[in-house]
């Protein structure tokens with residue numbers, strides 16, 4: 159991925175350590191950090207280091223890293239003490255979802271009753 163995108167993308171810059179965040183997981187594929195404006199007592203963003211704007215840009219080569227995000231979410235849920243009571247993992251993609259940051263991310267949310275997934 160071109161360096162231009164990495165310099166302009168907020169979450170690339172967080173992954174590269176250029177913008178501070180509270181990191182709770184880091185490995186060669188993924189970074190997980192606290193959401194700056196949490197909607198629940200636990201609100202973590204899990205991102206691939208590789209820049210993808212969202213799930214619309216995923217290709218077959220990304221299957222392992224996207225799978226790993228679910229696994230790391232389950233580990234973090236246990237580590238952060240929300241596994242037993244339940245939690246939600248969600249990725250917004252595009253305009254109708256309200257996606258604000260165009261670098262693929264999953265919200266790991268928990269620590270309170272989350273209510274219905276969406277308005278009907």
Ligand code: 5GP
Pocket residue numbers: 168179180191192193194195196203249250256257258259260
């Ligand atoms: P989206 O609406 O794109 O699915 O979610 C973007 C999320 O990124 C929001 O929950 C927002 O609070 C979070 N966010 C935006 N800017 C920053 C930032 O600079 N640092 C952190 N840690 N989170 C951010």
Ligand code: ZN
Pocket residue numbers: 163164167168169170171208209210260261
């Ligand atoms: Zn990016």
